[in-house]
Amino acid sequence: MSSSFFTPDEEREKIFCTELVKHGVEYEKAVLTAKILVSGKPDELLSLEERKIVKEACEKWFVQKNRYKKLKALVNNLV
16 A cells, blocks of 8 residues: 655645744745745756855754754753
């Protein structure tokens, strides 16, 4: 039996946006980034501004997510 899961684009946008905001990306930038990511366009078809927005948002997300992981590990070691 084969099962495939499909997540509508709107739902994927919400998930991306929530994750970005959760880790410190400004809401407006998170919304734009989520829309761009869900669009599925290859990098070559994105404008320079779109690439810049996504790069900045994803870098901030990455740094803050790693910071959160390290802090969580520290707290767990203290307990």
